[in-house]
Amino acid sequence: FLKIMKINVTLTQNHISLFSENDAYLFSGNTQIRTMKLIDKFIYFNTSGIAKKAINKILTNKLKNKHLSEFSNEVWTEYSYRTEIVKKKETFGANIMVKLSLLTLIIYEKLLTNNNDKQTAIKLTSRINWIIYENLTHKFWFFTGFFSKRPIKRVKKAMNFFIKYFPYTSPGYEMKILKTENKIVAFNVTKCPAADFFQEHNLNELCIESWCNLDYPLAEKWNVKLERNKTIAKGNELCDFKFVE
Numbered sequence: 001f002l003k004i005m006k007i008n009v010t011l012t013q014n015h016i017s018l019f020s021e022n023d024a025y026l027f028s029g030n031t032q033i034r035t036m037k038l039i040d041k042f043i044y045f046n047t048s049g050i051a052k053k054a055i056n057k058i059l060t061n062k063l064k065n066k067h068l069s070e071f072s073n074e075v076w077t078e079y080s081y082r083t084e085i086v087k088k089k090e091t092f093g094a095n096i097m098v099k100l101s102l103l104t105l106i107i108y109e110k111l112l113t114n115n116n117d118k119q120t121a122i123k124l125t126s127r128i129n130w131i132i133y134e135n136l137t138h139k140f141w142f143f144t145g146f147f148s149k150r151p152i153k154r155v156k157k158a159m160n161f162f163i164k165y166f167p168y169t170s171p172g173y174e175m176k177i178l179k180t181e182n183k184i185v186a187f188n189v190t191k192c193p194a195a196d197f198f199q200e201h202n203l204n205e206l207c208i209e210s211w212c213n214l215d216y217p218l219a220e221k222w223n224v225k226l227e228r229n230k231t232i233a234k235g236n237e238l239c240d241f242k243f244v245e
Contacts, residue, residue: 039095039096039099040083042096046136047103047136051103051128054129054131054132055068055128056072058124058131063114075103075110078106078109078110079102079106083102086102089193091167091169091170091171091173092169093167094169095172096167097167097172097193098193098197100132100194101193101198102197104125104129105197105198105201105203105206107125107128108121108122108206111124111125122205122210123209125209126210129210129211129214134218140161144158150245151222151224152184152185152243155222155243173191173192174189175189175190176188183245184244184245185243187241188238188239188240188241189232189239189241190237190238192232192233192239194207195207195212199233204233204235207233208231215241222243224243224244224245225244226241226242226243226244228240228241228242
């Protein structure tokens with residue numbers, strides 16, 4: 001959270017606010033180039049170390065043709081090249097999620113070229129992603145502990161923050177929190193740039209296994225239960241999240 005706030009201060013000095021309900025204007029004119037470079041630095045700074053550790057942990061004795069360090073270097077080299085051609089999204093958070101989706105895709109592709117079958121590559125990618133996902137979300141979860149010790153209240157605080165400020169702001173994402181009883185936090189997602197990214201690459205299964213399904217163990221880490229019947233990645237019109245205490 002403090003790292004994100006540091007970026008917010010940097011942008012504000014240039015009369016740009018990261019935590020805006022609609023920061024689409026970040027991606028126009030000369031500002032777009034500076035913003036996209038900042039996003040790449042944010043992702044590398046926050047994920048490169050943990051990604052390498054995850055790769056080392058999950059892929060030890062599983063790479064047939066490469067050393068672990070060579071695999072990691074190839075992933076980031078490929079990312080540096082392909083991130084330049086990723087379609088720009090409307091908000092800071094949406095761009096971060098799409099670029100993290102690209103990182104997932106590259107890890108998956110590299111596993112395939114190392115003679116892994118599709119299902120094995122998806123499984124290994126998912127396990128690597130979980131370590132990255134758990135690390136990134138832990139920073140926000142720790143912050144919610146200053147407001148409440150009750151898990152469901154912390155989930156509500158986290159989701160309100162995510163949707164209003166970062167990273168799930170509109171129009172990059174479209175999410176709506178639903179009115180529920182005190183022991184439930186429910187919301188619908190009708191636009192997800194990560195799901196759109198994987199759909200464009202005909203890799204909905206990779207999205208489901210290495211992104212969507214990680215929400216369940218995350219809920220367990222938060223001491224709540226996730227109930228979800230629909231996901232955009234499965235072809236539904238929305239994702240219907242319900243966290244239950």
